[in-house]
Amino acid sequence: xxxxxKQSVMDDLERFVKRKDYYRRIGRAxxxxxxxxxxxxxxxSSLVAAMANYLKxxxxxxxxxEVKSNxxxxxxxxxxxxxxxxxxxxxxxxxxxxxxxxxxKRARSTSAGxxxxxxxxxxxxxxxxxxxxxxxxxxxxxVFTTNYRERxxxxxxxxxxxxxxxxxxxxxxESFRILARNYHSLENHAMYRQIECLIEKxxxxxxxxxxxxxxxxNSDVVLQDLLEFLYAKxxxxxxSKNTK
Numbered sequence: 567x568x569x570x571x572k573q574s575v576m577d578d579l580e581r582f583v584k585r586k587d588y589y590r591r592i593g594r595a596x597x598x599x600x601x602x603x604x605x606x607x608x609x610x611s612s613l614v615a616a617m618a619n620y621l622k623x624x625x626x627x628x629x630x631x632e633v634k635s636n637x638x639x640x641x642x643x644x645x646x647x648x649x650x651x652x653x654x655x656x657x658x659x660x661x662x663x664x665x666x667x668x669x670x671k672r673a674r675s676t677s678a679g680x681x682x683x684x685x686x687x688x689x690x691x692x693x694x695x696x697x698x699x700x701x702x703x704x705x706x707x708x709v710f711t712t713n714y715r716e717r718x719x720x721x722x723x724x725x726x727x728x729x730x731x732x733x734x735x736x737x738x739x740e741s742f743r744i745l746a747r748n749y750h751s752l753e754n755h756a757m758y759r760q761i762e763c764l765i766e767k768x769x770x771x772x773x774x775x776x777x778x779x780x781x782x783x784n785s786d787v788v789l790q791d792l793l794e795f796l797y798a799k800x801x802x803x804x805x806s807k808n809t810k
Contacts, residue, residue: 567609568740573733575613578730579621583705598704599695599727604734605714607771610711613734614653623649625705630657636690643694653706658717688719695727737772738766745772749779750788757789764796766804 569577582598588598599724600617602610608715618625626646633639646652684713710728712718722728739762746752778795782788 567613567734568738575617575730575732576620581763582707583621586704595696595706596704597708599708599710599729601715601723601728601731602709602711603731603733604713605708605736605769605771607773608712608736610734611655611771613650613732614709614711617707617709618651621649621651621707626650626652628652628654630654630686633686636686636693639686639690639694644652644727646706649705651709653709653711655711656713657710657722658714658767659713688721692721692727695722736769739765741772742775745776745779746789749776750783750785752785755785755789757793761789761796764793764800768796768799770799 578598582668602613614625619621624647629644629745633642643652676702708728710718710722715723715731742762743758744766746755746758774795775792778792779788781791
């Protein structure tokens with residue numbers, strides 16, 4: 567990640583865990599929402615793991631397609647422990663959430679105090695995100711990941727639900743150097759200039775770069791492989807444009 571972005575996430579997490587009295591004083595559920603969005607392979611799942619390691623929180627992975635109703639969702643959430651992160655990955659395609667007006671009509675058609683047995687609705691899910699189903703717990707973090715933020719209902723994204731939106735983008739020169747340092751203990755190399763020039767022009771994910779860097783323990787060999795991989799990527803993009 568970009569160092570400034572990484573630091574801003576860490577600062578936000580630290581501020582959140584220190585504000586128990588503040589949340590209690592203003593009467594809000596002690597929770598924080600993060601939306602991680604960007605192309606596949608850009609580190610969204612890895613960032614969730616890093617957040618959990620940094621705070622020493624448990625992770626709950628919620629597969630919404632396995633939840634049959636709003637009441638089932640409520641039962642699952644009540645079982646969550648404090649100091650935990652609830653993750654809903656690929657939320658834009660994990661479930662076809664019914665629109666709020668449909669959910670509201672269904673809610674009005676049921677008797678008072680009775681839960682609808684229909685599938686999870688957007689209104690029911692939003693109730694959860696707002697903390698209405700989390701009153702028995704504290705210090706909860708909710709993370710949504712998506713490759714396509716524009717597909718999400720705006721109601722899911724407003725502050726108070728997803729408080730911080732974090733864009734996980736394609737590999738940059740800075741992220742390449744971090745990966746090279748992590749995998750090969752390299753601070754610099756004669757091929758860096760060529761590689762960084764190509765990385766700025768070719769859309770390649772950090773996961774793709776990492777996969778190439780792991781192919782060989784010889785730094786010269788692996789950087790040459792990466793250079794050839796980037797040239798091939800650039801040619802592929804150019805060919806696709808020419809065929810249109």
